[in-house]
Amino acid sequence: xxxxxxxxxxxITKRGQNVTFRCDPISEHNRLYWYRQTLGQGPEFxxxxxxxxxxxxxxxxxxxxxxxxxxxxxxxxxxxxxEQGDSAMYLCxxxxxxxxxxxxxxxxxxxxxRLTVL
Amino acid sequence: EDQVTQSPEALRLxxxxxxxxxxxxxxxxxxxxxxxxxxxxxxxxxxxxLYSAGEEKEKERLKATLTKKESFLHITAPKxxxxxxxxxxxxxxxNKLTFGGGTRVLVKP
Numbered sequence: 001x002x003x004x005x006x007x008x009x010x011x012i013t014k015r016g017q018n019v020t021f022r023c024d025p026i027s028e029h030n031r032l033y034w035y036r037q038t039l040g041q042g043p044e045f046x047x048x049x050x051x052x053x054x055x056x057x058x059x060x061x062x063x064x065x066x067x068x069x070x071x072x073x074x075x076x077x078x079x080x081x082x083e084q085g086d087s088a089m090y091l092c093x094x095x096x097x098x099x100x101x102x103x104x105x106x107x108x109x110x111x112x113x114r115l116t117v118l
Numbered sequence: 119e120d121q122v123t124q125s126p127e128a129l130r131l132x133x134x135x136x137x138x139x140x141x142x143x144x145x146x147x148x149x150x151x152x153x154x155x156x157x158x159x160x161x162x163x164x165x166x167x168l169y170s171a172g173e174e175k176e177k178e179r180l181k182a183t184l185t186k187k188e189s190f191l192h193i194t195a196p197k198x199x200x201x202x203x204x205x206x207x208x209x210x211x212x213n214k215l216t217f218g219g220g221t222r223v224l225v226k227p
Contacts, residue, residue, distance in 0.1 A: 042122075042217030043162065043205070043217045045216070056214060104167055105167030105209070107164065
């Protein structure tokens with residue numbers, strides 16, 4: 001399968017711990033996005049990478065959140081000192097130059113990483 | 119601030135019973151209105167992009183339309199496999215999509 005892959009699919013952690021999620025985009029896609037989705041709500045934009053450059057970041061993203069895409073391929077999203085309000089599904093999506101919001105509008109989403117903070 | 123609101127929150131339909139979902143948006147300088155479908159436990163799957171008022175797109179039993187303030191997703195003669203959450207999203211500048219809360223559609227046989 002050559003879709004977007006996310007790992008782990010489910011993470012349970014205690015408040016105050018750090019967690020890291022990994023996203024492997026579709027191989028030829030140079031653009032990568034992170035979204036967060038809570039139960040019953042639509043996805044909320046977190047950040048956007050073009051190759052290794054982080055070009056957009058939500059103002060809602062606290063300093064406890066950091067994302068990287070060191071070689072322009074996979075990306076990691078780290079949450080430090082987790083809080084119960086961080087419990088959500090973290091979705092990764094990718095696009096090529098010809099798809100994505102600025103072109104056809106198509107984002108290819110992974111199945112998400114569900115975080116539960118106790 | 120960009121805002122997207124979907125209604126109703128949930129919709130129960132009998133198989134074959136056509137209906138419409140609403141997406142109203144407040145976006146400064148709309149550059150695209152998108153519809154996605156999301157199945158439980160999965161990521162959203164792209165359906166349509168609309169760019170200007172009056173535009174329509176169709177795919178099987180789904181048709182999306184756009185006005186200056188809202189978009190509609192019409193489901194004609196739905197089947198149980200059309201059961202899903204339907205999300206709309208708007209784009210202004212940049213690469214950020216602002217999503218609505220979704221409409222959960224259940225089609226009963």
